[in-house]
Amino acid sequence: MDAYFVYADIANHLRSAAYRWDIDEKDQVATTLSFMFEKLQCRETAACLNGDLASVPLMLTAEETSCGTIGDTDVEALRALVAPSSFGRGEETVYDEDVRKGLEIRAAQMHFDLDHAVKEGSTVRDVFQSIAAQLQLSLFPAQPVKLVFYKLALYEAGGHFSAHRDSTHDDSHHGTLLIGCKARGEDPYQGGDFLVTTSNGEMPFRIDEKGWVAFYTDCEHTVKPVTSGTRMSLQFDVYLESDAVARPHTVSCVPARDVKEIDYDDEGESKAALEDSDDEVISLGNFSEPISDGADRRVMPFLLRSFVDKLVEVLRVSAQFIIPRDDEGRARKKRVRTSNHPQTIILPLRHLYRGRALVSQYLKGIDKLLVDMLEHSEDVSVSMHAVIRSKVRCDEDPAMNSESLGLASPDVTLYKTIKEPVTIVRRPTYDRKFIRSKPFIEHTGNEPQLGETQYLMGAMFISLKNRIVSTRTNAVEGETLSTASLEVETAGHIKEKVADAEEDLIPGEEGEDPKD
Numbered sequence: 001m002d003a004y005f006v007y008a009d010i011a012n013h014l015r016s017a018a019y020r021w022d023i024d025e026k027d028q029v030a031t032t033l034s035f036m037f038e039k040l041q042c043r044e045t046a047a048c049l050n051g052d053l054a055s056v057p058l059m060l061t062a063e064e065t066s067c068g069t070i071g072d073t074d075v076e077a078l079r080a081l082v083a084p085s086s087f088g089r090g091e092e093t094v095y096d097e098d099v100r101k102g103l104e105i106r107a108a109q110m111h112f113d114l115d116h117a118v119k120e121g122s123t124v125r126d127v128f129q130s131i132a133a134q135l136q137l138s139l140f141p142a143q144p145v146k147l148v149f150y151k152l153a154l155y156e157a158g159g160h161f162s163a164h165r166d167s168t169h170d171d172s173h174h175g176t177l178l179i180g181c182k183a184r185g186e187d188p189y190q191g192g193d194f195l196v197t198t199s200n201g202e203m204p205f206r207i208d209e210k211g212w213v214a215f216y217t218d219c220e221h222t223v224k225p226v227t228s229g230t231r232m233s234l235q236f237d238v239y240l241e242s243d244a245v246a247r248p249h250t251v252s253c254v255p256a257r258d259v260k261e262i263d264y265d266d267e268g269e270s271k272a273a274l275e276d277s278d279d280e281v282i283s284l285g286n287f288s289e290p291i292s293d294g295a296d297r298r299v300m301p302f303l304l305r306s307f308v309d310k311l312v313e314v315l316r317v318s319a320q321f322i323i324p325r326d327d328e329g330r331a332r333k334k335r336v337r338t339s340n341h342p343q344t345i346i347l348p349l350r351h352l353y354r355g356r357a358l359v360s361q362y363l364k365g366i367d368k369l370l371v372d373m374l375e376h377s378e379d380v381s382v383s384m385h386a387v388i389r390s391k392v393r394c395d396e397d398p399a400m401n402s403e404s405l406g407l408a409s410p411d412v413t414l415y416k417t418i419k420e421p422v423t424i425v426r427r428p429t430y431d432r433k434f435i436r437s438k439p440f441i442e443h444t445g446n447e448p449q450l451g452e453t454q455y456l457m458g459a460m461f462i463s464l465k466n467r468i469v470s471t472r473t474n475a476v477e478g479e480t481l482s483t484a485s486l487e488v489e490t491a492g493h494i495k496e497k498v499a500d501a502e503e504d505l506i507p508g509e510e511g512e513d514p515k516d
């Protein structure tokens with residue numbers, strides 16, 4: 001059954017089928033967990049109409065003059081500054097019109113006059129501030145949000161950019177914001193559709209001067225070929241950091257908020273988001289995401305809570321070592337092993353994180369909501385690590401086939417094999433794309449050699465905190481312990497082990513697709 005795997009003591013028992021824990025009836029509860037995990041959906045894009053954007057002037061830095069506004073852009077003035085757009089392929093910077101055909105102007109050559117009044121009583125600064133506040137509510141709840149101008153992109157007929165993820169420019173960089181510009185004296189561009197692929201499906205947008213679109217940096221997106229006209233977009237990087245960190249080209253920064261301040265109604269929409277803003281909200285709120293099949297699947301806060309409750313239940317059911325107590329509550333000396341059920345649950349992170357950004361302050365979407373809830377849980381402890389899963393395939397001798405699970409080091413090799421049994425909760429429609437994989441040994445020479453693939457992902461490790469779980473009657477190897485307490489010895493040993501390794505860990509890495 002694919003929904004859920006257990007790996008046990010793999011290093012020492014590579015070929016032992018006995019250590020594979022298949023799901024049978026008693027494991028229904030864990031299977032349920034996998035389906036519940038799948039149901040946890042969270043928005044990964046946000047978009048909003050904002051009538052004030054059109055009157056924001058675009059300033060050319062060298063001349064200190066404007067080249068019109070977002071709603072009426074002097075394309076001829078921009079043409080003197082444009083350069084062809086490259087993209088990143090692995091470590092290289094590449095020009096390849098099959099992947100990307102477009103022009104751009106870098107942030108150093110343009111800026112915004114933040115004090116300019118767009119209408120009575122409100123300035124360009126206020127316009128960006130309102131966008132940053134809405135991004136915080138919709139994509140980055142309670143996290144500090146900073147908007148930093150990155151570039152202007154210009155596509156003419158034939159221009160396009162095939163599916164890619166945006167390059168991240170720092171560990172704190174987690175989103176992209178786009179605002180379209182209208183070319184002066186031209187009809188609106190044709191073609192040039194903008195598609196964002198989220199883990200909830202594909203979302204189409206039109207990039208124009210009427211509003212803004214934002215998405216997490218690891219969401220793949222595509223600019224379809226422009227068929228006529230001039231398509232321009234202003235691109236901003238979204239950093240999760242306060243204004244104590246100085247960054248050139250910053251246009252706005254909203255500070256972190258106390259999580260408790262965010263007040264979600266029963267629909268999972270943030271009430272504040274709707275009250276604070278005059279803008280027409282297309283999609284706001286942290287828990288809902290209209291998806292492309294037309295269904296409006298919503299993740300209510302209670303779904304998240306019941307998922308965490310179920311996690312705790314599974315861990316309790318799996319509690320492996322129990323210390324029977326006598327009537328005075330003293331632990332009996334001998335520990336009785338009742339099962340080899342895993343005491344650690346591994347939840348793969350849904351998003352990608354670079355370098356050392358695998359920390360709760362930088363998590364995105366459902367990852368962030370889950371970690372926040374787990375960190376506040378009285379029942380479980382949570383830590384995050386890069387996990388590597390290796391599959392070894394031996395065509396000569398299929399009995400040699402094996403899989404192992406371990407912690408990854410910065411060079412994406414196995415750092416430490418996880419020997420304890422663990423449960424990995426996989427979504428039934430789990431998407432490989434979010435995990436980097438590489439075949440690293442080929443069949444070579446005359447000798448048969450193992451073929452091996454590694455998958456790397458960021459994951460949460462969850463285990464019960466050390467505590468008395470319950471006082472109840474429990475059968476232990478046929479013996480009935482009346483008034484016995486069950487004390488669960490947690491999988492803390494995994495956590496300690498990981499703590500030694502922590503310094504050198506690299507989390508879920510980005511793939512090698514075209515990036516910008």
Ligand SMILES: O=C(O)CCC(=O)C(=O)O
Nearest residue numbers: 153178194207223233516
């Ligand atoms: O212009 C756009 O809509 C976005 C372009 C883009 O994805 C990029 O330049 O990375």
Ligand SMILES: [Fe+2]
Nearest residue numbers: 165166221516
């Ligand atoms: Fe992009």
